[in-house]
Every structure is written in structure tokens, then in C-alpha cells.
Amino acid sequence: MRGIPMKHLATPWADPETYLKRMQPDHPVLFLSPAVLQGTARRFQTGFPGLVSYAVKANERAEVLANLDAAGLAAFDVASPAEMRAVRAINAAAVLHYNNPVRSPAEIATGVDIGVESWAVDHPSELKKLDKVPRSAEVTVRFALPVAGAAYDFGEKFGAPPDQAVTLLKEVAAAGWKPALGFHPGTQCEDPQAWAAYITEAARIAGRAEVRIGRLNVGGGFPAHRAGEAPDLTGIFQTIGTTAARAFSNTRPQLVCEPGRAMVSEAFTLATRVKSQRDDGRTIYLNDGIYGGLVDLRDIGLPGRVRAISPDGKPRSGRRVARRVFGPTCDSLDRLPDGLPLPSDTAPGDYILFDAMGAYSIALSTGFNGYGVRNVVTVLGLAGHSREGD
Ligand SMILES: *Cc1c(COP(=O)(O)O)cnc(C)c1O
Secondary structure, eight states: OOOOOGGGOOOOBSOHHHHHHHHOOSSOEEEEOHHHHHHHHHHHHHHSSSEEEEEGGGOOOHHHHHHHHHTTOOEEEEOSHHHHHHHHHHOTTOEEEEOOSOOOHHHHHHHHHHTOOEEEEOSHHHHHTTTTSOTTSEEEEEBOOOOSSSSSOGGGTSOBOHHHHHHHHHHHHHHTSEEEEEOOOOSSOOOHHHHHHHHHHHHHHHHHHTOOOSEEEOOOOOOOOOSSSOOOHHHHHHHHHHHHHHHHGGGOOEEEEOOSHHHHGGGEEEEEEEEEEEGGGTEEEESOOTTTTTHHHHHHOOOSOEEEEOTTSOBOOSOEEEEEEEOSSSOTTOBOOSOEEEETTOOTTOEEEESSOOSSSTTTOOOGGGOSOOEEEEBSOOTTOOTTOO
């Protein structure tokens, strides 16, 4: 394991509870456990039957990229020149997969300059724009199926229908690039059959195009542990491996995955604070909301892993009561989905801790109305994890 550059080594606190008790922050704080993040990276690398890359958009903070680099991750899914530069600032030799299939000519030129090794396309007009991309690069045809099982459907925005993917794949091979196929099943996808359906279709597309693909990118979308039992990532990895072996038999491509959410989620806990309570406590105002670190809750629902602690660091233990929760801005949309279950003894000034909040939190947080989550504090441990990250 390589060391982490000095600038990312803040003196860590023991855990969020210790920090909150001592510092009494009045703004939302994200706590990062490098041990948990590196532990997750290692679990992907040992469990996934292929190359693991990280989808930078889930959380592009330098601390995240540096810890993934330290855990040995060397490939990154980037969507923009800014993300390419963020990765290269941490690891100048990192492998970049440019998997945003819609690009301006200027963005393509930057990708060529920076040395992107793999480019996704999902439309003939976008393939034409790649003519200056060196033929030593890989071009991945991204296709889409209507998918049930993900929290939202990426197939509506990106991905060629299978017939068009056949044509594109032939053109990629004929033009001399390394041909590959790819898909992205959506986000927080709990059903391994979503990957199985896509992999089976990928083999069909390659067969119809009569092109032997070197790699198959099975996307991200792996589920984070939001409530109840942790999702069975190992089961998903096995389904991916066995389906690819069966569907492609002796032409099995190398597999690539690009988790965002499932890679970073668990390594962060978001601490917010109760500003006010009304209606006998049924309505709560927090110092963070959907314009800040909690925006993802609006789209994928309330998490189950939430707890309250008093300002002096004691866990609240009353029975759980469903609340109506508003954020801090003067905008009526700034409201979480109804029913957040908080202990009955929760009081103004308490901290509300949301576990598994590393993905699509600080990356999407705005400064609207002067609020939002800005700072990341490094901790040795998080609730439910050993200091070794397991
Ligand atoms: C967003 C995205 C990912 C990561 O998705 P998660 O649900 O965060 O794992 C991976 N690949 C592509 C192409 C994406 O757009």
C-alpha cells in the first residue's frame, strides 16, 4: 500500500461523536474514515472478477481519490475535463475511462491531450466526433435495455438500443479502435438479474456484429447499505462472473466495473443538527437539506441508518417517531421525504447522524441561501466498523 500525500493527512479524530461533543459545529459536517474507504476498495478488488474503476462523480474530493489510490485503485471513470484533472493531480499515471457519451469537440481534444484510454459512445454522431482519437484507444459502445430494479433509469438518457449498438460496434472495429461494450444498470440497483440481462444482451450484440470484444464494462449501480441488512455484493459479483462465462463461453471479454455509490457511501457519516422542533416534535428543522448533503434522499428515499445524539455526545434512545423534516433554506421544496424515524427524546441542538452518506452528498451540495455541506473531517472509525475498515 502506498502512503497518502501529506496534504491529505489531517490529524484524525477518533470518531464523529468525539468531534461533535468537543467542537459543537453549527454547520453540517461529513466525517470520512479512510480505513473504511480503503477496506471497501479492497473488497471490490478481491471480489469483482475483473478491473475495478471508480466513478468520480459520486464524490470527487481529493481525500477520496487519494485513499482509493493508496488502496491500489488505478482506473477511474471520468465524465469531464475537470474530473480528469482531479484524478491526474493524485496519480499522474491513472487510467482514465471517459464514459460520458456526449462530448463537445473541446472536451474531446482535452481527453486526447490528457491521454484517455477508453471512450464510451452511444450514437453515430458521437462516434464521428472521435476521429482524432488515437486508434490505440478503446471505444466502448454503450447500450441500454429498459431496466427494472434500479432507483432510477439511466437508460432514458444514455445508451444505444441493441440494433444500433450492433452497427456502432462494427464501425468501431472497422475504424481500428479496440472494440468494447458497456452499460450502466442505474443506481442503487439491488437485483443481480439486471446485470445478468445486460451481459446476456452484450454477448448477443457482439455475436450479431461478429466482433470479438476485448472488454465488457458492467457499469456501476452497485447498492450501498442504506437500511436493514447490508446488500449482497458478493452475490452480484458472482452472478456477473458466471453470466459472462456462460454468455460468451470461449470469447469471454475482460470485465470492468465502475462503482461510484457503493465505493464511497459507507466511508462517510453526515452529521446535521436540529435547529427547531414544532407540532410536539412531529416537525423538525435541520441545518442541512435537499440543497445540501441530503439531496440524494429526495430521489432514492429515506435511509434507515440514522441516529440522534445529544450535544454532550449521548445517543438518544427513545422509541422512533416518524417526523416531517425541513432543511435550513427559505424554500418550501427544501423538505425530506416524510417519515424520517427519530428517537422520541430528540431535542433542538441534537446532532442527527446519517450513516453511509459518501455518495452524491458533498458532490451535489449547493451554497443556496448560504447553507450546504462544506467540510470533511477525517476520523479513525465510524459506527459499525472496526478501525481496520471491516
Ligand atoms: C454515474 C455512473 C456510474 C456510477 O454509478 P453509481 O450508481 O454511483 O455506482 C458508473 N458509470 C457511469 C457511466 C455513470 O454514469
